[in-house]
Amino acid sequence: MLQNEDIAKIQEIKGKFNKVWVSSEYLQAHLNIIGFNKIKSRFSWCKKAGYSFESLIATLLILPLIGINSIYGLTTGKDAGVSKCGKDSYYRISANQKINWRAFLAQFVKQYLLKDELFTPSADATRCLVFDDTDLSKTGKTIEGVSKIHNHVSKTYYFGFKLLVAGYWNGSVFIPIDFSLHRESKTSKLKYGLTARQRKAQKKTPRCFKTFAAKRYKELNKKKTDMLVQMFSRVVKRKISVDYILMDTWFTSVSLLKKLRSICGTTHIIGMYKYNSKIGVRSKVKTLTQLKKQKAKPKRCRKFKYYYHHYISEIDGLKVAVFISKRGNNGKWHTLITTDTTLKFVKAVEVYSIRWSIEVFFKEAKQLFGLGKCQSTNFDVQIAQITITMTQYLLTSIRYRMEAYETIGGLFKDLKQDYIENKLNIRILAVVSLILTVLEKLIESIDIEYITSKIISNIEDFGFITNTHEFRYQSIT
Secondary structure (H helix, E strand, O other): OOOOOOOHHHHHHHOOOHHHHOOOOHHHHOOOOOOHHHHHHHHHHHOOOOOOHHHHHHHHHOHHHHOOOOHHHHHHOOOHHHOOOOHHHHHHHHOOOOOOHHHHHHHHHHHHHHHHOOOOOOOOOOOEEEEEEEEEEOOOOOOOOOEEEEEOOOOEEEEEEEEEEEEEEOOOOEEEEEEEEEOOOOOOOOHHHOOHHHHHHOOOOOOOOOOHHHHHHHHHHOOHHHHHHHHHHHHHHOOOOOOEEEEOOOOOOHHHHHHHHHHOOOOEEEEEEOOOOEEEEOOEEEEHHHHHOOOOOOEEEOOOOEEEEEEEEEEOOEEEEEEEEEEOOOOOOEEEEEOOOOOOHHHHHHHHHHHHHHHHHHHHHHHHHOOOOOOOOOHHHHHHHHHHHHHHHHHHHHHHHHOOOOOHHHHHHHHHHHHHHHHHHHHHHHHHHHHHHHHHHHOOOOOHHHHHHHHHHOHHHHOOOOOOOOOOHHHHO
16 A cells, blocks of 8 residues: 555545545544634633644544554654644643643533533433542652552552542533542551652652642642532532532532532432431431341332332431432342432432443543553643543543444444544545556546546545445554
8 A cells, every 4th residue: 555645636636525534533623513713712822833732632632543542652653644743742732830721621511511402402311410539540659749549449559649520411421521630648657658768759840839730739639528529619600500419438428418518509419328327217316227227127119129218317417318228138238318308219219320420431531542541750741631531532422422322432433443444545545646647647638637527526436435344454554
């Protein structure tokens, strides 16, 4: 196959095949659909010379689809032609301390929600804000702000960050709207799990305390529950409608529920509860453990095959509905509480099951978009890369919303296949161009313009451009 794709005649023909390029250039072509022109104008100040902020960000957003995992791979790999500038331009934009990456993601979320209003809402759509954290493992102890973290599933310790994410479920798709990075082991004998020598060897980037980067760095040592409250406050200020906040046992506490309710009284909270609090039941005060062991026969939910007890009471002055449930006769009892005392058990379980969408996001974002794979020692770059990853996921969610895909993973494979077909189409057009050039030299009487126009006007009939699904990546390498 041709080694050089940059043929002059191809550039002349290229404009005639608009339909061919739409799907393969999805993320770039659809940036403006989500209002990227408005977004880029707010950040154009950070690149006054050289390559624009728009071109750098647009290129970074398509990296997963073209099989490139890093900026280094972008500028040195076989697809280096995708980028016209060196790696330093991308590193500088990622490390720019004055860029408000939280506002950058928020602008994409805002534009997405405006476009989502154009779709027909699903019946009885429940809008939820889901909070959860995940581990981001890192290989270097010199990475700025890294600490030893504890994995609650494997019961092991390793170096990395805790990523707290706020995700929005609009009734159809899940989109990440805010996040913060945290470190652990702050009060242990080895601070952050590092020796004094290791802490001294960590990268230390000078920051002006007024910059956005300095504020994000301070969040490392803040409590996740405090950041959760701040994130919800920002959601309320942006006037994003939320019916329920969903949390697991690690976040659900009465004190936190009171803070969230004080911010917005119309938003209710549903969370799995782990504390052995006392509640009033039939004029008696009992602990949740005592209620789990009681002999009273529980109600049965045939839909989910659960047995449960339902109480409406107060926990530390907060009125809540309490569901103590177990699956089957021999299941383990769990406690679900909600500030919406009108909820029935089935509805409460259905709404709380939406929380699983954030677990799916963590898996897909890590596997498909490389969430947390950045190994830069600069903390500001870590923030920038996570923001880019979440924006990539958000843009893909738009296509997911528009088309009937079962999973984001299935959509990701199709988008990547589109790019492969695009590369193949370029090379096929290059072959056509060379053939026409040779014919023009060999046959003096041939009307090359007439033949070219015929090929372009009947391109779909030939089928060699559009019917390329049988080709795979091996065909073009």
